[in-house]
Amino acid sequence: MRWAKFTTAGRTSWGIVEGDRVFATQGTPFGEWQQTGQRYGLADVKIEVPLIPRTFYCAGRNYVKHLTEAAGADGVAPEIPKRPEIGYRAQNALIAHDEDVVIPRDATAQVHYEGELVVVIGKKAKHLSEPEAMSCIFGYTIGNDVSERTWQRGDRTFWRAKNTDTFKPMGPWIETAVDLDAMETHVRLNGAVRTRFRTNEMLFGIARFLSAMSQYLTLWPGDVMWMGTDGSSPNLRAGDVVEIEITGIGTLRNRFVAET
Amino acid sequence: MRWAKFTTAGRTSWGIVEGDRVFATQGTPFGEWQQTGQRYGLADVKIEVPLIPRTFYCAGRNYVKHLTEAAGADGVAPEIPKRPEIGYRAQNALIAHDEDVVIPRDATAQVHYEGELVVVIGKKAKHLSEPEAMSCIFGYTIGNDVSERTWQRGDRTFWRAKNTDTFKPMGPWIETAVDLDAMETHVRLNGAVRTRFRTNEMLFGIARFLSAMSQYLTLWPGDVMWMGTDGSSPNLRAGDVVEIEITGIGTLRNRFVAET
Numbered sequence: 396m397r398w399a400k401f402t403t404a405g406r407t408s409w410g411i412v413e414g415d416r417v418f419a420t421q422g423t424p425f426g427e428w429q430q431t432g433q434r435y436g437l438a439d440v441k442i443e444v445p446l447i448p449r450t451f452y453c454a455g456r457n458y459v460k461h462l463t464e465a466a467g468a469d470g471v472a473p474e475i476p477k478r479p480e481i482g483y484r485a486q487n488a489l490i491a492h493d494e495d496v497v498i499p500r501d502a503t504a505q506v507h508y509e510g511e512l513v514v515v516i517g518k519k520a521k522h523l524s525e526p527e528a529m530s531c532i533f534g535y536t537i538g539n540d541v542s543e544r545t546w547q548r549g550d551r552t553f554w555r556a557k558n559t560d561t562f563k564p565m566g567p568w569i570e571t572a573v574d575l576d577a578m579e580t581h582v583r584l585n586g587a588v589r590t591r592f593r594t595n596e597m598l599f600g601i602a603r604f605l606s607a608m609s610q611y612l613t614l615w616p617g618d619v620m621w622m623g624t625d626g627s628s629p630n631l632r633a634g635d636v637v638e639i640e641i642t643g644i645g646t647l648r649n650r651f652v653a654e655t
Numbered sequence: 656m657r658w659a660k661f662t663t664a665g666r667t668s669w670g671i672v673e674g675d676r677v678f679a680t681q682g683t684p685f686g687e688w689q690q691t692g693q694r695y696g697l698a699d700v701k702i703e704v705p706l707i708p709r710t711f712y713c714a715g716r717n718y719v720k721h722l723t724e725a726a727g728a729d730g731v732a733p734e735i736p737k738r739p740e741i742g743y744r745a746q747n748a749l750i751a752h753d754e755d756v757v758i759p760r761d762a763t764a765q766v767h768y769e770g771e772l773v774v775v776i777g778k779k780a781k782h783l784s785e786p787e788a789m790s791c792i793f794g795y796t797i798g799n800d801v802s803e804r805t806w807q808r809g810d811r812t813f814w815r816a817k818n819t820d821t822f823k824p825m826g827p828w829i830e831t832a833v834d835l836d837a838m839e840t841h842v843r844l845n846g847a848v849r850t851r852f853r854t855n856e857m858l859f860g861i862a863r864f865l866s867a868m869s870q871y872l873t874l875w876p877g878d879v880m881w882m883g884t885d886g887s888s889p890n891l892r893a894g895d896v897v898e899i900e901i902t903g904i905g906t907l908r909n910r911f912v913a914e915t
Contacts, residue, residue, distance in 0.1 A: 414782070447709065449707065449746050450746045450747050450749070452745075455811060455812065473662050476811070478816075480810070480811045480812060481812060481814040482814070483743045483745060483812075484814050485710045485712075485743060485816075485872065486709050486710045487709070487710050487872045487873050487874075487875065487878075488774075488872065499871060502869045521820070550717065550740070551715060551740045552740060552741060552743075554740075554741040554743075554868075554871075554872075555743070555871050556869075558872060559871040559872060560781070560871065560872050560873050608814075611759060611814075611815050611818075611819040611820065612745065612747045612748065612814075612818060612819060613747050613820050614747075614819050618747075628713065
């Protein structure tokens with residue numbers, strides 16, 4: 396099932412996407428819900444960020460090629476982590492599918508995309524074993540972990556580099572039924588594929604991450620975990636359009652514009 | 656005015672604290688509200704976490720003595736930051752006044768308190784100049800940035816060290832009218848003052864932080880910014896009670912217990 400948050404005629408609600416239509420619901424997919432009987436063409440509604448997570452988690456370094464290429468760009472040897480590293484991103488930076496990423500006036504040329512699978516938690520959970528960890532997942536969406544690399548290297552934390560307003564596109568919707576091993580992530584820049592990787596070929600899989608996290612912290616419905624990215628990105632400029640497609644979910648598309 | 660979130664007879668709401676009583680309200684202090692006419696003794700209600708912030712910000716290193724003492728404990732020279740450093744904490748870790756901090760089974764002896772002033776944002780704001788930055792503040796509360804120092808040194812991020820469940824007591828309420836320069840922070844361990852500092856003697860003041868942050872990110876009502884701590888903490892053990900008192904706000908008290 397495919398859940399979208401959408402707005403039409405000034406009203407925002409959850410809906411179930413089927414093909415090019417969305418069937419409005421009352422309530423939330425994390426609790427009670429029912430269809431209202433109203434349906435719309437997807438092209439006629441505004442797609443919103445699926446949710447503002449309670450806690451916004453991310454995987455630190457989780458794909459080998461991304462680490463190798465990032466280290467190569469810095470002229471150093473890649474440092475491969477020995478265990479899952481849990482990081483955070485900030486809610487202020489979230490934007491929806493088809494909204495614009497705004498490049499700040501003082502950003503350098505090194506603004507990059509990172510196409511990521513996003514896990515959406517559906518159940519309150521703690522102390523999950525690895526075999527049971529996937530049971531707390533509600534579904535999956537797509538994230539673009541937009542990063543300003545000069546700030547990422549120069550600041551002590553990633554606050555500007557990764558959490559500037561609009562730097563966290565997420566969507567377009569949450570898909571509850573996926574085949575992780577069949578997934579590919581394709582990132583297109585202005586229509587041409589520039590990065591491509593098998594989505595589930597992670598250093599540490601989803602179950603390993605969720606199990607490790609839940610030994611210390613309670614996962615809540617609506618929390619999200621961004622799983623990291625592979626490969627690297629060219630420098631992005633105002634006018635560029637980045638599309639991230641993940642098999643079985645869909646495509647997250649955002650234009651990059653200059654701050655005015 | 657002093658705003659508390661409290662529960663009585665199974666119902667949670669905001670209320671206005673006066674002396675040892677709380678006057679229940681409908682709505683929220685960030686929008687429309689009115690008194691319901693009901694009042695309770697503070698001792699007869701359960702105080703809740705004032706709010707779950709949309710984004711949970713913190714000041715990285717913001718008091719000189721804390722940096723000096725922490726560096727001394729590690730046998731290195733203190734590194735004094737040249738500009739505000741913005742960090743993050745996680746919503747899962749928040750607990751209320753009088754709730755217990757649970758020390759994980761595998762934590763080392765180095766579990767420490769950090770008494771902090773917490774700024775609560777009241778207005779959506781971006782691109783604030785330093786002179787106008789304080790205008791977005793709704794009020795102030797108290798935080799205990801509980802930290803497991805071995806994890807803090809050994810992990811790449813602070814996820815376990817600072818964001819383990821219950822490691823972020825916040826409260827007891829939000830005070831809207833304070834005199835920052837008259838404030839002292841006193842941290843008592845089992846009744847005896849162990850740490851004491853002038854709350855507003857920060858490396859970078861509140862206005863400097865909020866102005867710097869808001870150049871890149873939108874502040875939202877209900878966001879919180881923890882302002883850092885001074886001094887150092889002894890190792891805490893199960894059974895210890897930590898009270899953080901800040902002039903003009905009140906006292907945040909939490910007991911430390913062992914995970915069972």
